[in-house]
Amino acid sequence: METSVFITFIVLSAVLLSLLGLFLVKGRPLSPGKRLKEFPETRDADDLPPGAPDEPDGATLVADRPEGTPTDLDVEAPEAPAETVLDTPEAAETRLARLRARLVKSNNIFSKSLLALLSQDEIDDDVWDEIEEILLSADLGADSTFELVDTLRERVKVEGSKDPARVKAILREELIELVDPEFDRSLAVDVSGRPAVVMVVGVNGVGKTTTVGKLARVMVAKDKDVLLGAADTFRAAAAEQLTTWGSRVGVPTVFSDVEGADPASVAFEAVDKATELEADVVMVDTAGRLQNKANLMDELGKVKRVIEKKSQVDEVLLVLDATTGQNGLSQAKIFSEVVDVSGIVLTKLDGTARGGIVVAIQKQLGVPVKLIGLGEGPDDLAPFDTESFVDALLEE
Known part of the structure; x- marks a missing residue:
């Protein structure tokens, strides 16, 4: 009798354990009627992993983008390894x-x-x-x-x-x-609801890309979230140079791998990406061009018009080389007519005794000098201040 009871107990225990096993998977109970989904052992290279979004992250393009938009725009996101320390730019207020x-x-x-x-x-x-x-x-x-x-x-x-x-x-x-201390020399980068858009233009060789990189450091020093757009698609090293500047302070760059890609499309994509990332400022670097080349100037106008399909352009900064003196005035006039220049960045001002060019440019264009470059260091770009500038001119 005892043996019969013991055998019955063993059988019942086995049945209970089997039933319990049907309801447990790695220690987590399944809802009644739910079946385990079977995944194949391998996936094709194009298959998305379970739970992935329909489109990959990055600077993807949509059908209503400007005509001629390259299909391989990319974003260089400078996520440095943990051991890499990003630069800390000098505060803008102390530079001058x-x-x-x-x-x-x-x-x-x-x-x-x-x-x-x-x-x-x-x-x-x-x-x-x-x-x-x-x-x-x-x-x-x-x-x-x-x-x-x-x-x-x-x-x-x-x-x-x-x-x-x-x-x-x-x-x-x-x-x-x-x-003229009455000029508003502040940069229009404090807008709400969207990123502020800054275009940087100028002739060849004045240091536009370097200026954009240095200006990114100024913005980072002001605690702005910045994105750069490498719309100079004709100079082979321009995108790489801009990306390097951005990576030093943790700023991403939108660029195209296609040499000679439509710069307007790259600029549009940069603004679109900045909007997606909720950046504070997007700065667009453009190719250098001679002011007497009508086709190149028309292209520059197109870049601005295409950007304006997405967002207002808040600043158009014209970079001028102070050592060119009066020659820079003709450049400034043509550029201002094409893209409505709102401010001047005067570079290489420390390499000339011709400080009067500040007065001449402002008088002819009615546009303020907003930034001056006084050296080759990464933080050698400073907001322009009238009294400090005049005092430096007259100091013995």
Whole structure:
């Protein structure tokens, strides 16, 4: 009897365990009636893994993109390994103070010559002629030079002072008035609901790509989320150069692997990607072009128009080489007509004593100088400040 009961117990236990096994998979209960889905042992290379989205991440294109859009745009997302430390850009507010010594050095002759002439016991017509020559050689421009000289003559005559400190103060006041502190020199990058769009344009060789990279550092220093668009598709190294600049501060870059791809499409895709990523600012680098080449200038206009199908363009920054002096004025005028330039970036200002080009450009275009480049270092791009600039011109 006991043996029969024991056998019955063993059989019932086995049945219960079998039933329990039907309801347990790796320790997790299944809902009644649910079956395990069988997956094949292998997948074709094109199969998406279970749970993957229908489209891969990245700069994918849709059917309503601008005609001629390349199909292999990519985003270089600079996710550095854990051991890699990203650069920490210098705060924008401190740059001009640090770089002022360079500007002082390059304009030393300008200030010494003017102050020496204006401090003489007797300032006759010959002296005023010399003053005019110095101002003209500083690329101040004829109209501004004659206006400044006339004002200085009147004030020196009325005040009758030969004290160098007072003469310097008069000259400083008049130069500040010429440079015009009333311009709005801020960058229009504080917009709501979408990324601010900045286009950077200019002739060949002025350093546009480098300027975009340096400006990205300025934006990062201001805690902005930035995306770069490599719309210079004709210079082989441009996209790589821009990507390198961005990766140093953790900024992604949209580019095309197709040499000579439509720059307007790359620019459009960069703005679209920035919108998707909810970036604060997207900056579009464009190819250098001579201002007297109508077809190239028309292409630049197309880039802006295509971007505007997606978003307003908030800033068009024209990069000018300060060492070109008055030649830069004709460039600025044509570019402004084609893409409505909103601000000037003046590079290589530390390599010339022609600081007057700031006045000449602003007077002719009615567009402010917003940034100045004073060296080759990664943080040698600074917001322009009128009083600091004039003080550097006159510092001995």
